[in-house]
Amino acid sequence: MKVAQITGPRACALAEKPDPAIRRDYVLLKVEVAPMCNEYVAYRDGVYLERNRPDSLGHEMAGVVADAPEGALLSPGDRVVALCGYPCGTCELCRRGYYSHCATTEDPLEVCKSESGECGFAQYAIKPARLCVPVPDGMPLDHAAMACCGLGPTFGVMRRIGVDSSDTVLITGLGAVGLGGVINARYRGATVIGVARTPYRAELARDLGCAAVLDPRDGDVRERIRALTGGGVDVAIDCSGRPEYQRLCIDAINRLGTVGFLAEPGELTVRVDDDLVQKGATLMGSLDINLADAGPLLRMISRVPDQIERFITHRYPLDRIGEAFERQSRYECGKIVLYPWS
The missing domain is CATH 3.90.180.10 (Medium-chain alcohol dehydrogenases, catalytic domain)
Structure with missing residues (x-):
């Protein structure tokens, strides 16, 4: 063969x-x-x-x-x-x-x-x-x-989190996994914000249903997310494995929010009090369905x-x-x- x-x-x-x-x-x-x-x-x-x-x-x-x-x-x-x-x-x-x-x-x-x-x-x-x-x-x-x-990892993590139509979901890393996450989140009725550097994938994310796609090179992305959401997102899912995006996910969630980490590379420092205890946040690792x-x-x-x-x-x-x-x-x-x- x-x-x-x-x-x-x-x-x-x-x-x-x-x-x-x-x-x-x-x-x-x-x-x-x-x-x-x-x-x-x-x-x-x-x-x-x-x-x-x-x-x-x-x-x-x-x-x-x-x-x-x-x-x-x-x-x-x-x-x-x-x-x-x-x-x-x-x-x-x-x-x-x-x-x-x-x-x-x-x-x-x-x-x-x-x-x-x-x-x-x-x-x-x-x-x-x-x-x-x-x-x-x-x-x-x-x-x-x-x-x-394509769809399995983000489908699995959204099922575990219980994403629904009341949620705003941030997706970082709009590649072949993250773009599938846009489809999954929109199917559940959620509002989706994406972060992407490449014009091609930003446009594709919008076509698939992203309400907004932010370029991390255009100002303070965290503050722009807060302005769009009135404080922060309910769920953030990282599909990039890049520490700066993983940190953004933690910073961008509102209190009692959940972060799902799907990409395997990456190393991140978590501040237990500020990131978890005071926020009441949940950090979740996930692979497939x-x-x-x-x-x-x-x-x-x-x-x-x-x-x-x-x-x-x-x-x-x-x-x-x-x-x-x-x-x-x-x-x-x-x-x-x-x-x-x-």
Whole structure:
């Protein structure tokens, strides 16, 4: 099968790998759609996050079951979206549905005794059946694939916080995750304020429903947020991982407000008295959805097809991944999807 790999600084190519093998409860997926997330950081800067390696890229995918073990709940031909990661499936957190917070993740290649299959930028992948969610009839696979990092992280944190139509939500880091947060917040009826540096993403955020998008280079953003809200926002969600934006989120919430941190990099000093005790604030870390929320998330996606189409700004065949990486590196995109069989 064909697999994308990074071959050097700002260089990539397709390579051949053996088709994956499956064992235990794993299924073989023919990857039809592979959304792009933070892999461009490895391409551009040589920084490998999460499970990324030069020859193993991509953690989001949707496709068709090509093979399944006997007795599996899935059958060849089923259309599914595969949720991110390889949690153990047996710990307390996994049993409660919080698979993304599993502390005892497994190596899929070791489980399946396979030479390949752990990444999405490839024609085939292997996934535990429990993480493969059936896609409703009539839903395009590229829309369903937004249930991964495109919409999943912000959907999950907003469910935990309980965001509703009475809330004003600040979103910092309007990239492929933060822009999905605009869709989620607007679906819940909330008012959204965004912070973005790039004109392309600021305009896209407005198109998706942001009431205001502030450029942090144009004056004191904290004071502008206070002026817009009459004191502060109810909820702030950071999708950037940048300490200055994380600090802004804490400073921008009103008393009894909540901050959700989604981006993994970053280091922040928190003043316990001023930031937490006096404000009565809640700081929350979150990754993806709870497994039980996969169905509700797909139902939401089915109800906002026009927003999903605007959110997916670019589509490329896998052999043009270099162009996709360059566009991501310029921040001139929303969500980009790759098609491994095109």
